[in-house]
Amino acid sequence: MNTVLAIAGVVIKELYRRKDFYVLFVLTAVITLVMGSVSFFHDTKMVRYVKDIALLLIWISALVIAIATTARQIPAERENRTIFPLLAKPVTRWQVILGKFAGCWLACGMALIVLYLFFVVVSGTREHHWPLLNYCQALWLQWVMLGVVIAFVLLGSVVFAAPSSNATISFIVVLGILFVGRYLNQVALQEPEPLKTLVYTLYFLIPHLEWYDVRDLIIYDQKLVGWVDCGLATLYALLYMGVFLLGAWLVFRRKPLNL
Amino acid sequence: MEPIVETRNLRVEFRAQNSGQAKKVAVNDLNLSIRAGEVFGFLGPNGAGKTTTMNVLLGFVNATSGSAFLFGVDVREPIARQRIGYLPELTYYYKFLTAEELLRFYARIFGIPRAEADRRIEQLLKLVELDAARKRPIKTYSKGMQQRVGLAQALINNPDLLILDEPTSGLDPLGRMKVREIIQRLKNEGKTVFFSSHELGEVETVCDRVAIINQGKLKVEGRVTELVEKHQANLEQIFLNIIGYQPQLAA
Numbered sequence: 001m002n003t004v005l006a007i008a009g010v011v012i013k014e015l016y017r018r019k020d021f022y023v024l025f026v027l028t029a030v031i032t033l034v035m036g037s038v039s040f041f042h043d044t045k046m047v048r049y050v051k052d053i054a055l056l057l058i059w060i061s062a063l064v065i066a067i068a069t070t071a072r073q074i075p076a077e078r079e080n081r082t083i084f085p086l087l088a089k090p091v092t093r094w095q096v097i098l099g100k101f102a103g104c105w106l107a108c109g110m111a112l113i114v115l116y117l118f119f120v121v122v123s124g125t126r127e128h129h130w131p132l133l134n135y136c137q138a139l140w141l142q143w144v145m146l147g148v149v150i151a152f153v154l155l156g157s158v159v160f161a162a163p164s165s166n167a168t169i170s171f172i173v174v175l176g177i178l179f180v181g182r183y184l185n186q187v188a189l190q191e192p193e194p195l196k197t198l199v200y201t202l203y204f205l206i207p208h209l210e211w212y213d214v215r216d217l218i219i220y221d222q223k224l225v226g227w228v229d230c231g232l233a234t235l236y237a238l239l240y241m242g243v244f245l246l247g248a249w250l251v252f253r254r255k256p257l258n259l
Numbered sequence: 260m261e262p263i264v265e266t267r268n269l270r271v272e273f274r275a276q277n278s279g280q281a282k283k284v285a286v287n288d289l290n291l292s293i294r295a296g297e298v299f300g301f302l303g304p305n306g307a308g309k310t311t312t313m314n315v316l317l318g319f320v321n322a323t324s325g326s327a328f329l330f331g332v333d334v335r336e337p338i339a340r341q342r343i344g345y346l347p348e349l350t351y352y353y354k355f356l357t358a359e360e361l362l363r364f365y366a367r368i369f370g371i372p373r374a375e376a377d378r379r380i381e382q383l384l385k386l387v388e389l390d391a392a393r394k395r396p397i398k399t400y401s402k403g404m405q406q407r408v409g410l411a412q413a414l415i416n417n418p419d420l421l422i423l424d425e426p427t428s429g430l431d432p433l434g435r436m437k438v439r440e441i442i443q444r445l446k447n448e449g450k451t452v453f454f455s456s457h458e459l460g461e462v463e464t465v466c467d468r469v470a471i472i473n474q475g476k477l478k479v480e481g482r483v484t485e486l487v488e489k490h491q492a493n494l495e496q497i498f499l500n501i502i503g504y505q506p507q508l509a510a
Binding site: 002003005006007009010013014018080081082084085086088089090091092256257 | 314356360364409
């Protein structure tokens with residue numbers, strides 16, 4: 001565990017010493033504040049638009065941070081040859097995978113906390129009410145979803161040597177799941193066999209990341225998702241994380257360390 | 260006395276790049292035995308199989324056949340690496356960390372308590388003369404400084420065996436001298452050092468025994484003084500003769 005945490009610590013240090021997060025945070029803040037300062041037709045519901053935009057930017061920023069940070073972890077270790085002194089210590093390849101995962105996930109969690117704090121301040125000062133529990137639930141679900149994304153990208157990073165190709169493929173897959181994943185069963189119904197079975201299988205195989213998107217509940221001040229459902233969604237995500245991490249380890253343990 | 264490093268009929272084959280080609284034999288039936296307190300030089304031309312042998316000892320590559328042991332433990336067991344320090348050739352350490360943070364990271368991996376880690380980091384940064392640059396990110400270091408931080412990380416666990424892959428490669432004469440001094444110092448402390456190098460003069464100065472391999476096969480092994488006496492030549496001439504270099508053809 002100590003080894004995993006030590007490796008995770010280096011990943012976290014890398015995130016806050018690089019400019020990526022700060023650039024995305026400033027971009028999110030500036031766009032949100034500019035949008036918030038404009039008054040369209042004296043619309044009293046303006047705050048909803050601001051919340052919508054801010055949450056969308058938080059989702060995009062978090063995905064960019066998670067995918068870009070994770071995609072470069074293993075390839076950078078191999079390219080800079082730091083994997084050699086690391087594995088020359090009593091460290092297993094499974095610990096490297098777990099450490100990288102934990103580091104990326106925790107780093108994204110910290111980034112999310114900063115982004116949500118900004119969101120709470122912006123929406124709270126305009127609405128004058130603070131549904132903190134809703135925000136905590138939204139943050140938790142988004143973080144859990146990011147865990148699945150990070151584990152998936154980590155699997156990609158041991159398959160693809162170039163971080164850019166891994167990041168691009170991962171973005172397409174994640175956005176595809178978020179936008180199309182929920183409709184696959186309906187698509188399947190309209191298709192002839194064997195395509196129907198194939199699309200249905202895909203529907204049940206992919207992790208349904210869209211379940212973790214509760215932005216509308218925040219924007220329209222709706223009730224929280226039940227905590228049991230929240231727990232089940234967490235277990236569902238943990239299962240996918242486990243599968244992707246196991247896959248990453250199975251590939252990595254046979255992988256030559258030289259690029 | 261049990262050898263510190265041992266290989267028995269070690270063979271490593273790599274798949275051919277093209278399907279029509281035969282498998283490449285990187286290491287062929289290699290038997291090595293290094294005893295405690297020895298400085299052992301591992302020599303050979305480029306592509307001879309030195310780094311592959313080291314990679315097997317470090318668990319990076321699996322042997323096709325034969326076996327390898329560190330302190331009597333099979334190298335496939337991670338615990339075999341608990342008492343070793345390894346300096347790879349040309350490594351660029353985490354450039355966003357400082358030397359102090361890098362050493363603390365590796366100390367944590369070995370489970371060294373914080374107070375003890377602080378003491379060792381202090382000692383090692385002085386040894387490799389990076390005390391003044393300890394708070395600077397590694398990305399600002401020169402090549403020589405990076406190599407010295409690499410040497411420091413290899414020593415963080417106070418290892419009984421050091422495996423150094425061309426430790427002076429790419430260094431200026433001053434940098435080489437400093438690394439050589441450190442190896443000499445480790446030897447005086449009774450550490451076992453297993454290192455590969457192309458600097459034969461350096462090997463002749465610091466090594467007790469050497470092994471020369473070519474095309475994956477062990478060609479000669481013995482004490483430096485005995486080899487020099489037996490062949491009536493210096494180590495460089497012995498090396499060139501063994502690998503089949505013919506000066507008249509080159510001319």
